[in-house]
Amino acid sequence: MALTAERTLLLASIGRATNATLAGAASFVDARVPGVELRLDALEEKPDLPALRAAFAGRTLLATLRSRTEGGRFSGTAAEAAELLGAALDAGFDLVDVELALGGERLLGLPRERIVASAHDFGGTPSDLEERAGRLVATGARFAKLVVAARGLGDALRLLRLQAARGAEGRLTAFGMGEAGLHTRALSPYLGASLSFGTALEGGATAPGQLLAADLLDVYAVGRPRRVEALFALLGGRVAHSLSPAIHNARFEELGLPFLYVPVALGSLGSEIGPLREACDELGLPLRGASVTVPFKETAGALAGAPGETRNTLLFGDDGSVASANTDRDALLAAIPEAPEDGAALVLGAGGMARSAVEALVARGWHVDLAARTAARAATLAASCGARVVASPTSAGVGYAAIVNATPLGLDAEDPLPCAGALLGPGVLAVDAPYRPGGTAFARFALRNGSRLVDGFTLLLAQAAGQSALFTGRPATAESLAARLPSRISALFEVSR
DSSP: OOBOOTTSEEEEEEOOSSHHHHHHGGGGSOTTOOEEEEEGGGOSSOOOHHHHHHHTTTSEEEEEOOBGGGTSSBOOOHHHHHHHHHHHHHTTOSEEEEEHHHHTTTGGGOOGGGEEEEEEETTOOOTTHHHHHHHHHHTTOSEEEEEEEOOSHHHHHHHHHHHHHHGGGSOEEEEEESGGGHHHHHHGGGGTOSEEEEESSTTOOSSTTOOBHHHHHHTTOTTSOOOBOEEEEEEESOOTTOOHHHHHHHHHHHHTOOEEEEEEEOSOHHHHHHHHHHHHHHTTOOEEEEEEOTTOHHHHHHHTTOTTOOOSEEEEOTTSOEEEEOHHHHHHHHHSOOOOTTOEEEEEOOSHHHHHHHHHHHHTTOEEEEEOSOHHHHHHHHHHHTOEEOSOGGGSOOOOSEEEEOSSTTSSTTOOOSSOGGGOOTTOEEEEOOOOTTOOHHHHHHHHTTOEEEOHHHHHHHHHHHHHHHHHSSOOOHHHHHHHSOHHHHGGGSOOO
16 A cells, blocks of 8 residues: 655744744755744743744744744743743744653643644664653643654664554654664654654754755655655765765655655665665565665675675565675676776775775786775775775875775765875866765865866766666666755765866
8 A cells, every 4th residue: 555645744844043034044944844833941041932833834833932942942940841832832933842851741732733742852762662652642632742862773663663553643743862763753643743844944954854844845755745665775884975875765766656665764774774674665665775885785695695796785585585696796897997007096985885895907918906994894895806905005006097986985974085185186087975965075185186087976866877777667867866856965966076
């Protein structure tokens, strides 16, 4: 049976220090997002409630006064909270958030039909999760919201099962904070969550792991018609930065396929893929396939019956079978030309992406040197792929015509170059696996120094085209996938010097 998230009310959350900046943020909220949550606890002055209501005219407006004990800045009494939230209702706000711990069973005596009864736990996922949800719903508030820190896949699956069990009531919203909770934010609306919260602006999250409201709308179809019968996922240790959900969900919608692609952070692919698939089946959203990223690409090969091989794509059969592919290697083969005479290449890293890079370079006739932080891993990889390990590339006495950064260095803004800048001279082919807004340090340095750059965003689209063909059974190109991305997303990843 297909599920949909079109009945979920999507709200963009905003917190600002002054009334002027809070009201001014109205012009930045995507016009298609129907609701806004104003974090009044973030204000450093008395809120001008009528002016704020006027600034967000035409939208469902929620006033929130989050206490310090639940991750906010409000340190006043229950009576002070009741006065301020009551004034917000009098000023025309549609809803107010009342923490059960502060407002008690009577919810500060405010009208229940205009209340979001909430509870937040930043310490983890409590053992009495289901009981807490029951207490919230029992208040009789129009909406009940339970948000906890998800510390791993097990916590996230508990939240999804809870949401599914109470989703038919149309009142509970339950999801997890943090990277491990990302997929619960995307999936809880399909399991009956009444509300969904996203940040109004990039970088303005009001809770850990909060997605952009526009992405909840565009990428995950929260608050609009889209029927979903099965899932695909990105499986990795770090998934929050990934553009894969935007790429694959746009392709699924273009083809009219009832699939949804979500990011799932794991601690162990080998031990957690079974529980994940079981839970997805139980929730009515079977997992059909996955992209696999750092650090699980070699584990993916073993799962698919190819131990020692690198795989970045898994396909799951109804009979329990697992098929696999390596579209990273295909993308690298497309990016790397035939080697010039005595052409030497350097690969940085010793993980799954490094293996794919070495294999592609060797296939194109290059002599490959390998440099990695972990000498033992580098030696094992080099021995199996026909490469040579070098402890210091700058001292190897080799002029490298191609350099592949197959390390995660570059995902974070403060990451250093993965190699000496002197290696990235004019005409050198620089291939970067990581990607981030504005380009990684490696990509920007290479571009400034005249190297021929294949940046991580370009590589991502190329490997995603191969994955998309496997997921959908229809051919795709990097260009066609890029064309389907919202311009606000693709523009972020243009490499600037």
